[in-house]
Amino acid sequence: MTDGAVAVSPHPAGVPTDLMSLSYEPLTPTSFLDRAAATHGDRVAVVDGEQRFTYTELHERCRKLAGGLAAIHAGRPVAVLVPNTHVGLEATYAVPWSGVPLVAVNTRLAAGEVAYILEHSNASVLVHDPVFDDLVADALGRLEAPPQTVRVGDDYERLITWGEPTAVIPDDERALLSINYTSGTTGSPKGVMYHHRGAYLQALAMVGHTGLSPSSVHLWTLPMFHCNGWCFPWAVTAAAATHVCLPKVEPARIWELVRDHGVTHLNGAPTVLSMIAYAPEAGPVTTKVRVATGGAPPSPAILRRMAELGFEVTHLYGLTETFGPAMICDWRPEWNDLDGGTQARMKARQGVGNMIAQAVRVIIDDGADAPADGLTTGQIALRGNNVMLGYLHDEQATRDAAPDGWFRTGDIGVMHPDGYVELRDRSKDVIISGGENIASVEVEQAIADHPAVLEVAVIAIPDERWGEVPAAYVTLRDGATASEEEIVEHVRSRLARFKAPKRVVFTDLPRTSTGKIQKFVLRDAAWAGQERRIR
Amino acid sequence: MTDGAVAVSPHPAGVPTDLMSLSYEPLTPTSFLDRAAATHGDRVAVVDGEQRFTYTELHERCRKLAGGLAAIHAGRPVAVLVPNTHVGLEATYAVPWSGVPLVAVNTRLAAGEVAYILEHSNASVLVHDPVFDDLVADALGRLEAPPQTVRVGDDYERLITWGEPTAVIPDDERALLSINYTSGTTGSPKGVMYHHRGAYLQALAMVGHTGLSPSSVHLWTLPMFHCNGWCFPWAVTAAAATHVCLPKVEPARIWELVRDHGVTHLNGAPTVLSMIAYAPEAGPVTTKVRVATGGAPPSPAILRRMAELGFEVTHLYGLTETFGPAMICDWRPEWNDLDGGTQARMKARQGVGNMIAQAVRVIIDDGADAPADGLTTGQIALRGNNVMLGYLHDEQATRDAAPDGWFRTGDIGVMHPDGYVELRDRSKDVIISGGENIASVEVEQAIADHPAVLEVAVIAIPDERWGEVPAAYVTLRDGATASEEEIVEHVRSRLARFKAPKRVVFTDLPRTSTGKIQKFVLRDAAWAGQERRIR
Structure with missing residues (x-):
């Protein structure tokens, strides 16, 4: 604005303060x-x-x-x-x-x-x-x-x-x-x-992207403690739809509720989708069920199976720091003409910022944007109204997570030429098991606490049911002994059960010339032969 | 909040200012x-x-x-x-x-x-x-x-x-x-x-209520100059849907575009719906078209006809002052079981505040809320994020329109027991003809300007095509003469053509004992025998 335009200035300075509450x-x-x-x-x-x-x-x-x-x-x-x-x-x-x-x-x-x-x-x-x-x-x-x-x-x-x-x-x-x-x-x-x-706007985005309406019936397969249920306690209510509670994720009960109440919407990690799709009670539904999934990309097999049953799966991506799904693999009508395999590959991408999000960035080392070539990897970064205020009592961690005002997700991805982001790896040492985050370092600290343990590295290994699970590679102190069961029990006494390693390997750890543990060597061995691998 | 809780106060005072831009x-x-x-x-x-x-x-x-x-x-x-x-x-x-x-x-x-x-x-x-x-x-x-x-x-x-x-x-x-x-x-x-x-939030509400998605194709049957097209220039883009332009509302062209481009959404006054539904080119569509209509309630006949053609009509209500549709007749699934006539009656109600609106009020004379009995009439009042800042350069008019911080729509309605509002009358002297507002007083002033006219009253009369049109009741000065055509031409030389009276009656005007013109007498005569009448 130039001077001399006070009366019609874009800033509503002309509106008396007491009238501003009207709007x-x-x-x-x-x-x-x-x-x-x-x-x-x-x-x-x-x-x-x-x-x-x-x-x-x-x-x-x-x-x-x-x-x-x-x-x-x-x-x-x-x-x-x-x-x-x-x-x-x-x-x-x-x-x-x-x-x-x-x-x-x-x-x-x-x-x-x-x-x-x-x-x-x-x-x-x-x-x-x-x-x-x-x-x-x-x-x-x-x-x-x-x-x-x-x-x-x-x-x-x-x-x-x-x-x-x-x-x-x-x-x-x-x-x-x-x-x-x-x-x-x-x-x-x-x-x-x-x-x-942020929660208000995120809820509106969820309504918009999942098509919630007063006729919708939402089944609570996603834990409400996960990012406040991805803001669906508010989104479902914004649409004046019906909430159907589900205290435990039991496939038989899910199918009972889906059929008795005409469920139209549910959310969950691919693990939960598998439980639903392969339950003995599974069978085609009469009304389309819209499913939002996140935490890991849905596999072609589960997408095919869900489609046969009448479930339409949308892949979302987000973190606790972003009110849940900040990104959506927004389905394009032209993709309806692709073959099933290509469709599944499209749907496995994390996608684009949701309708209230700022445009997602993929940031390479020097702080610039990765070219949209589907090849150059960088860190996925977000900011805007659906990003957290920060970490409680931890200003430094907040600053570290957003060094330039863009929140670094810790996930490594590429930007495709059409503007869709696809994850390639995780830079943070996080294991996502059945939709739950596990910090490797947390498990490592628990194991290192055992008197027989000299050093330890925890990585994710593939698991048919949970997508991935933690595995521990442990070097014992000279002369000390410990069994696999003992290590697992030790972790369980300190952390949630799902964080305990599903496998413990007693071994020397691979190291760089400067003595740093090379987790990637362990990972490469553990994941050899796996088709899809976000690590 | 009580004292001593600074660190976790609901106000994020603990977040440094420079970090607030992240979110x-x-x-x-x-x-x-x-x-x-x-x-x-x-x-x-x-x-x-x-x-x-x-x-x-x-x-x-x-x-x-x-x-x-x-x-x-x-x-x-x-x-x-x-x-x-x-x-x-x-x-x-x-x-x-x-x-x-x-x-x-x-x-x-x-x-x-x-x-x-x-x-x-x-x-x-x-x-x-x-x-x-x-x-x-x-x-x-x-x-x-x-x-x-x-x-x-x-x-x-x-x-x-x-x-x-x-x-x-x-x-x-x-x-x-x-x-x-x-x-x-x-x-x-x-x-x-x-x-x-306001426009941002209203656009999100429109996405949510009309189910716009990247697969949607929106046909521009509603003028973009009407409340900025009810915020659909922004809503359609928020969903990354396709805009199909329509410079002139011509039924043949509409049908051509609907068929050629697979239109899924369009908006317009009931007049426009009639033009579409009864065009020679009309015929069932293969993909459902979602139609939002406002300006007047859609008639049972048009709703029936649109349904036969595969168009799903939603009735909205709003004003220029409320970014277009602040209210929606939010369809309830249980109404699907009602007979057609009752469904049409439900759909003709103006409904409830949209998902970003504050709860609508029906305010009776003393400033209290009308009981939700479907009988007691009061003025429909709105406030919140989708209400205007005010009238430009007219603070007094803004204050008059919102005497207590609630914007008075000028429309008289009842609150039904289920929370849905239905219009009964308009307190402001506005004629809505084919979705366009015409102020009676504006037409009256134009006619009064004619040298032969002593006094004039303009009211809405029913019209099959436009819903209602202006009619003028004119008393000429002693000895003066003027023809109906002369009066109409006189108005057309000053105002938009659609504001010219479609009928001019030369007569004495009915008056109260204190000499005030009784428009309701004219209206009662003009609307006798009409089934539905919002006047």
Whole structure:
């Protein structure tokens, strides 16, 4: 703008401040429940076993739960440790409305890990399901100042009955909404800080890309503690669709729910898709089911099988740091004419930024963009409204992750000439097993802690069911002994069970001339002969 | 939040300012074209007659046009007067990127009205199609300081060739994006100020509610000058779908384009739907076409006919002040089981706030909400992110329209028990003819200007084709004479042709005891026997 154009300046300076509120409401994903209650209040919001809640009921329960929590949380975060039940959904609304961030804890973690997260997040309240009573007791026993617990059942319902309806909306739409812990490259999980604005926009992108509508029925096969369920607790509600809860991923139960409730949408890692597709109960569905998958590329075989059953699979890509799926393999109509094999190869690409994301970059070593030649590898980098605020209490890690304002995913990929990104490797030492992240270093530290171990390297090895699993290569101290079972048990006593190595090899480790362990030598041997390999 | 919780306060105070940009990008609908070019660059963005532009080409043209415009607009708005061609689309990106607001002028207006808008908006440049050469010459002849003209064709292409690629993004996402003139209750059109944030969010809501995807093909049956085409220039691009231009609403051409290009989406007033449905070329389509209609409720007959042809109609409601459709008759799956007549009645309701809108209110006289009983009438009121900043240079009108921070639509409706709103009447004296707003008072003023006229009242009367049309009830001065044709011609010389009365009745006007003209008496007579009547 040049001078002398005040009256029609692009900045609405001419609008009096008191009138600006007419056209402004802070973006928060909790508003989707307000809308659903106002517009679809009498329709079923949640199916959870025999329980049903309408949107009016869900709204009321969340507002009262918010009031109950506000009375006890003392301004500190509220953590939840629950399976995919109505409680997980209610927490995504009630905890923010109570005025504090939500910490949804991965239910597969070990007690020590849960204790770490509760302490690190400074949680004052832990809402937990009775199925985790033992885990909670163990975790809380490790803390000097354990949070107050609210046990799902009587405790929880009492809090709802007792709470005054409350809905705190932050003035700043970039206020802290939730803290999601992720295993990264370091040993301790990092607390990824989500903001209201990002979750709101990400939810709208999910609605747009998956075609959610009031006629949709979403089955909760994806854990709600994963990136707040990829923002689907908010997206499904934005569309006023129905949530169908699934406390455990059991194929027979999934097929029962798909058929009984006319499920139209579900999400999950390729491992979950395999369980569904190859279950004895599997059979073609009458209404198309839209499936979003991520964590690893879906194989041609699973894509073919899912298509036969009437499931349309979309491949997404993202990280905890990006509110879940920041990228989508956006299907192009012209690809419908390709042969099945080529279609599968197209669908295995991670794709493009989603509709609210900034354009994805593939950054080579000098900070420039890799040419879009499908060959030159670089690190996939993201920024924009669906990127985290940072890591809680770890400014340095945040800076390291975004050295130039672009968040480095740690994944190595190429940019194809059509603008689609495909992963080639991971630079961070992360193993993704059945959709769960495992930091190699975390497992290495646990094993190195064993008195018989001199040194250790943990890598991913291929696994038919989980895609990949951790394997440990261990050198024992002179004269010391340890069995494979002993090492595995040692890890299990410290970390979540899924992080324990599925194989332990006692060996000397390959090294560079300067003594650095050469993991790639181990990997090359382990993955020889595998067709697809993102390592 | 209580004190002592700084580290995990919901406000991300702990995040250093320089890191906040990682997770923030100002919302602007122009970013959707950046994304489409980066992610679907080689695909067809625009079909306009024989012309085709890919998203890469469209992006480049808009950036260069922005540079060309920036060199000549001197920081003042750029107006466009074009049919639904690629130029109209390009303007929705290029003008904001040039750093000034867009003024898309209704092409059906008379020269005096165009001149008024150019002057009122302080436009420095007018981009116009050669089909409007005469209109532009006439309009500009009325101005002391006419804007510079850019004639589509050589002029326009030269500006693109010559322009440096430019894309100004406002720091403030609530900056002024466009000014859309509307006929309201007063004689002069009012300039409705759109902001970037509102258009961005509204576009996402349109994607979500109409299911736009990269496989979609959108036919431009709705004028782009209407509320910036209900934000579809941005929504269609956000989905990376294809725009098919339609300079003139000709049924034969529409059917040709629908069939040749596999159109999946189009928008328009019920009048336009009728033209399509009853054209000689009409016949069932092989791929479902999703139609959004507004301006008046679609009739049961048209809904039945469209369904037979394979068109799925969604009824939307909004105003220029609300970026187009702020409300949607969100279809509920349980309504699929209703009989056709009941379905049509459901679909004729204006519905609920769209997914980014705040909950709609129906406000009774004392400022309270009407009970949701389907009976109590009140004024429909809206606020939130898809509401205008205000009327340009008319703070008082803005205040009058939103006396308590809720924008009064001027329309009278009821709230049904299920949360859906249905219009019953209009409190503002607006005639909606074929989707175009006509202010009664504007027509009355034009007629009163005739030397033979003593007084006049203009109301809407039913019309099979246009839904409603203006009719004038005129009392002549003692001894004066004037014919119906003379009055009509008199109006046409001052206002757009569609605003001229379709009938002129010379009569005494009904009055209250205090002498006020009783328009409702005229209306009751004119609408007697009509089944549906929103007046």
